[in-house]
Amino acid sequence: MRIEILGTGCPKCQATEQIVRKALSELGLEAEVVHVNDPRKFAQYGVMLTPAVVIDGEVKTSGHVPSLEEIKRLLAG
Amino acid sequence: MTWWQIILSGFEALKEYIALHVLTCLIPAFLLAGAMVTFVSREAIVRYMGAATSKLRSFALAAGGSFFVAACSCTVIPVASGLYYGGAGVGPAFILLWVAPAANILALVYTGAILGGKMVATRVAAALLMAFVVGGTMSFAFRGEERTRAEKTNPAGQIAAQNAKVMNRSDLILLILLVLALLAPNYIVRGGPYWQKVIVWAIGMAAVFSYAFLAKTREEIRHWMRETWWFVRLIFPLLLAGVFVVGIIGALLPEAWVTKWLGGASLRSSFLATLIGAVSYFATMTEAPFVHKLIGLGMGAGPALALLLTGPGLSLPNWLAIARVFGVKKALVYVPTLIVLGTLVGWIAGNTVLR
Numbered sequence: 001m002r003i004e005i006l007g008t009g010c011p012k013c014q015a016t017e018q019i020v021r022k023a024l025s026e027l028g029l030e031a032e033v034v035h036v037n038d039p040r041k042f043a044q045y046g047v048m049l050t051p052a053v054v055i056d057g058e059v060k061t062s063g064h065v066p067s068l069e070e071i072k073r074l075l076a077g
Numbered sequence: 078m079t080w081w082q083i084i085l086s087g088f089e090a091l092k093e094y095i096a097l098h099v100l101t102c103l104i105p106a107f108l109l110a111g112a113m114v115t116f117v118s119r120e121a122i123v124r125y126m127g128a129a130t131s132k133l134r135s136f137a138l139a140a141g142g143s144f145f146v147a148a149c150s151c152t153v154i155p156v157a158s159g160l161y162y163g164g165a166g167v168g169p170a171f172i173l174l175w176v177a178p179a180a181n182i183l184a185l186v187y188t189g190a191i192l193g194g195k196m197v198a199t200r201v202a203a204a205l206l207m208a209f210v211v212g213g214t215m216s217f218a219f220r221g222e223e224r225t226r227a228e229k230t231n232p233a234g235q236i237a238a239q240n241a242k243v244m245n246r247s248d249l250i251l252l253i254l255l256v257l258a259l260l261a262p263n264y265i266v267r268g269g270p271y272w273q274k275v276i277v278w279a280i281g282m283a284a285v286f287s288y289a290f291l292a293k294t295r296e297e298i299r300h301w302m303r304e305t306w307w308f309v310r311l312i313f314p315l316l317l318a319g320v321f322v323v324g325i326i327g328a329l330l331p332e333a334w335v336t337k338w339l340g341g342a343s344l345r346s347s348f349l350a351t352l353i354g355a356v357s358y359f360a361t362m363t364e365a366p367f368v369h370k371l372i373g374l375g376m377g378a379g380p381a382l383a384l385l386l387t388g389p390g391l392s393l394p395n396w397l398a399i400a401r402v403f404g405v406k407k408a409l410v411y412v413p414t415l416i417v418l419g420t421l422v423g424w425i426a427g428n429t430v431l432r
Contacts, residue, residue, distance in 0.1 A: 011310070040402065048159030050155050063120065
């Protein structure tokens, strides 16, 4: 699994990354987590509102820091 | 003046600020910002901007919609670039880039509480006017590039409105209540004692939360509080640091100096104020206490307006980010255009409406 976090390096984006990592470890999953901070790449995903979470090339959340439960639900689903 | 006295004046400013503004002004402002992020679909607003077909319509939508995208210059760059690379024109993208920080509702309401209604009205009018000129200039300067870009853009990948809904009625009522709760203490009790403000504030807050509990689900309210808390965490430390620095600057700057270089309504004062605003970084809302302090030291109303406009909208880090995302050439047209416009607007307003 490949998880991309789209954000400009703002505090909200850092928090999102932490939540994703925490969810992964709590679920015992392995994944590659990358932080994408080039706004031109955001546009390729059609994302305008950061932070956004992209799992395996699919945009799952955008515009807010997701909660731990939200991320767990997405990872499990 | 000893260094100790200088530090002390920083703390004095902080104390005064916390006592007067945190409860009646900042708490409602942060709640409003959180509510806008939660209940207004920024995604939908941006989609409408991108989908507009005629130039005038896209300019007007970009300028109007930007008021509701509460953001400082750092968070607005991805939104503007998303709009631009998603197929919208260069004009609307740069209008959003300018108006969202220079005239968003959060900053405007807060400016009103500190500097008064006339300054806010002028700030809105000036920001809109500048937005149209900037949008026009960018579209004109890059018209060749725009033509080839429009041909290359795949219509299927283009931003579509998709019947996106910006907000529903209960969201709107909640936002209006919040704006009223924010304005009421500072307008109804203008010169009155502080405890009267607190009473008006408490009534306003009670109305907001009663409505929220009636019309919103627990989950929505929790989401709203989470977003509000984010604003507090991000902006409040910057605001406190800003007020502290303002206190120190106020103690260090001789009044005669401020009156000489930033006083009156001359073209030079306006240009210097614009330059200060365009280079230095002001987080959303920090520009208001800064300008307030400078006015107290003798800054003219026109230069004050120029600084209010360019302060949050432009900064050196912001120029670099724009150059990186949109290209150096666009930054070289955008930034000087705004400096010229800011200077002119400050000068003209200082000699007419704000005299």
